[in-house]
Amino acid sequence: MRRRVLGLVWAASLLLACEGGRERASRSDGTTGAGPVSSGPTIVAGGGQVSSLTGTWDLVTTRATGREGHVVIDVHPDFLSVVAEEHMLLLRRSPEGWEVHHRGFGESWRYPYNCDGSVRVVRGRTNDVTARHAERTELDVGELPIDLGGRWRIAGEADFGCDLVVGDGAVDLSCGHVHDDELPWLPSLNRRNAHLERVRRAASMFGDLGGEWTYREESGETECTLLFEGSRMRIACAGGRRFVGNLDLVFGDGVVSGATDRGIEIAGIRR
Amino acid sequence: MPITRRAFLGGMTAAAGAAVAPTFWAEPIRVRPAHRAPGPVLRVQNAEPSSEAQQADEDRRAAWLLLACMDAGERARVADRLEGAIASEQARRSPLLFDLGGERLEDVLREESQRVLPAWTAARSLSATRWLVPGTSVGVLAQPGALARAGDVRGSDEGPEPRDPWKARVRFAAWPVTRAVRLSSPDRESTERLAASLRVRACEPASTVGLVVGGALGLPGVEVERWREIGRAADRAELSAALSSLSVGLAAGPPEHLLPAWLLLEPEDLWVVPRMAALARSDAFREEVRAYG
Numbered sequence: 001m002r003r004r005v006l007g008l009v010w011a012a013s014l015l016l017a018c019e020g021g022r023e024r025a026s027r028s029d030g031t032t033g034a035g036p037v038s039s040g041p042t043i044v045a046g047g048g049q050v051s052s053l054t055g056t057w058d059l060v061t062t063r064a065t066g067r068e069g070h071v072v073i074d075v076h077p078d079f080l081s082v083v084a085e086e087h088m089l090l091l092r093r094s095p096e097g098w099e100v101h102h103r104g105f106g107e108s109w110r111y112p113y114n115c116d117g118s119v120r121v122v123r124g125r126t127n128d129v130t131a132r133h134a135e136r137t138e139l140d141v142g143e144l145p146i147d148l149g150g151r152w153r154i155a156g157e158a159d160f161g162c163d164l165v166v167g168d169g170a171v172d173l174s175c176g177h178v179h180d181d182e183l184p185w186l187p188s189l190n191r192r193n194a195h196l197e198r199v200r201r202a203a204s205m206f207g208d209l210g211g212e213w214t215y216r217e218e219s220g221e222t223e224c225t226l227l228f229e230g231s232r233m234r235i236a237c238a239g240g241r242r243f244v245g246n247l248d249l250v251f252g253d254g255v256v257s258g259a260t261d262r263g264i265e266i267a268g269i270r271r
Numbered sequence: 272m273p274i275t276r277r278a279f280l281g282g283m284t285a286a287a288g289a290a291v292a293p294t295f296w297a298e299p300i301r302v303r304p305a306h307r308a309p310g311p312v313l314r315v316q317n318a319e320p321s322s323e324a325q326q327a328d329e330d331r332r333a334a335w336l337l338l339a340c341m342d343a344g345e346r347a348r349v350a351d352r353l354e355g356a357i358a359s360e361q362a363r364r365s366p367l368l369f370d371l372g373g374e375r376l377e378d379v380l381r382e383e384s385q386r387v388l389p390a391w392t393a394a395r396s397l398s399a400t401r402w403l404v405p406g407t408s409v410g411v412l413a414q415p416g417a418l419a420r421a422g423d424v425r426g427s428d429e430g431p432e433p434r435d436p437w438k439a440r441v442r443f444a445a446w447p448v449t450r451a452v453r454l455s456s457p458d459r460e461s462t463e464r465l466a467a468s469l470r471v472r473a474c475e476p477a478s479t480v481g482l483v484v485g486g487a488l489g490l491p492g493v494e495v496e497r498w499r500e501i502g503r504a505a506d507r508a509e510l511s512a513a514l515s516s517l518s519v520g521l522a523a524g525p526p527e528h529l530l531p532a533w534l535l536l537e538p539e540d541l542w543v544v545p546r547m548a549a550l551a552r553s554d555a556f557r558e559e560v561r562a563y564g
Contacts, residue, residue: 056406058405058406058440059405060405060547062388062392062395062547063388064381064384064385064387064388064391070405070406072406231551248548250551250552251551252550252551252552252553254439255443255550255551256551257547257548257549257550257551257552258548258551259388259389259546259548262385263384263385263388265388265389265392265546265547265548266547266548267443267446267547267548267550267551268405269405269439269440269443271406271436271440
């Protein structure tokens, strides 16, 4: 459960990061880069559950001082990808848990992700992480087609790693050395311990995640409030250097829309 | 059941209210009085990328449409603030003047454009010559309903027919057509009152209303000149590219046609466009329009 919460924070922050990254890339290479992106690969769902969020989502983002951005999110029981122009995040289910690949965040690759029905590296450096589901516990996450409950070991390079324990109503995160520069879309995790706790229950399309959560770091630097209520999801963070602000999203029948308090509007539809 | 005096008066009041109240169509394109022009239809075709000139033209139309559809008090507040920032900018550039801590024009423009983002997004989308179907290179054009031909997609839902995912995406792309509601009042005065009420409401952060189009859209000549001057001054201030297109659009003055050709409004009509951020909350949008209309 804790992991699911973090997964949601992760996916939501990606939306923000994709926009931020686009702006950074615009400044560095002189192009705005707006335009359609390739759709994600088609992956036949395997052992996981198929939910109402399963499918390919096309999201449009708009900001006051820029053109439209486009994000494609594939949600499948065995596969999750987020592609936004030069940014890409890919999670694939493995026997041990999930393989996580991300590229373009903090960098400015142009279309590193070629879609011809398969996923392949075109150029540039990949940042690979393995999320090993060391111990599984039952957790109802409603419409999310990802099992989150239990103990996780997230590791990349030799000196990188976080332990995560996702339970019903609480999540604990404990990190050793983490290369923060490559993860600008998350609160700084380098040698941090953090705790997520549900402070109020509420009915939600995300099952046991329903309710209000607080995220606190041991250092006290970043504090977040997460709300999952009905079909609504809200994340509000303050105090951190990188991930601050609010994101509100509401899911409808095959559509999603919302906004950030930093001047981004978001709307999407499932294919 | 005998009709009491109280019940009779209540009934009369309700009837009078209904007569004065605007007509509300939940699906404006499908439900429309026969004596009026049919609502727009959607035509799907290969999308050519917009040229820079087209984009500039759309931005200009969107900027002036936004101003025309803003609450008058809000418009005056923004103009005052921009003029203050422009004066500070000029003071900073002049060797003979001192700027005593005024705001930077670029910062004010960014802040105000964020504040009006929902209306600005709606105005830009409404002013677009075509919308791209997400995930494709296919464009959608809106046409006046009178020009409908085989293959066009109605803007409204199919009703009892099964949901067609492709048509749903086409309609999603053209959200200023398909998710908007048309309100019609019995006379122009009622339309103006209704527009003013909804425009004030649209300024609230929690509102689902993006843009209220219709009523007396022309700005007074003095205001047009004021905004053109703001555009010219902003253009001289060497803004970033995104803000520069906005200032150029303002400096050029209002376009001949503020509304897109597909949007045929009677003088008593309003076209209320939701915020893009509220597209998943269509029911809340319609409820809000009902409540504040």
